[in-house]
Amino acid sequence: MEALRADMFEEICPSTLLPFRIGPDKWAALVIRCLEDGPRRFSELRVPLARVTPKVLTQSLRALERDGFVRRTEVTAPVRRVTYELTDLGRGLLAQLYVLCNWTAEHWDDLLDARES
Template sequence: MEPLRADMFEEICPSSLMPIRFGDKWAGLVIRCLEDGPRRFSELRVPLHRVTPKVLTQSLRSLERDGLVRRSEYAVPVRQVVYELTPLGRSMLGPMRVVCEWTAAHWDELLDAREA
């Protein structure tokens, strides 16, 4: 599995203009980070560097509570916690792709509306 890129969600990422939210402000980005498989908290922090650790933890807990993310803890050889999408969470990927495509298609209109 490829490491997550630090520039995965740039400042001008379409996700910042997306008028449709999946959970809280960061939930959709967390779901995208978990799309290719389980990740540790520190791995999620790389592309989500604009999110404080506290807020990222809250978002992960919310996604877990809603059944979209599974948190697994392993004690061997050292304590390790990983997060992964559940089947319900994976079912969000299709609708999210559609919303991302719509946002990209209407990027200029959304920017103009925000600036007005």
């Protein structure tokens, strides 16, 4: 599996203007996108989500786990390792997330104008 790109979510990016919330907070949709290709460790998620503090990322992951979108797996031997992956319920959100992202990209200028006014 390829590493997540640091510029996956640039600061000026339609994903940051997404006016819809999936899950408990504004970062949940971005976390779900990071997990779409398979399980990731916390440190891997931090690369594209560098603007999110570790505390807030932890809270988002816990809430997504509580709501059934993300599965947390901990392996203790030989070294403690924790991974996060989408559940079937979480995977079911991907198609809808793409629709929302496309809508946001199409209405990018309108969203920017609205936020500036």
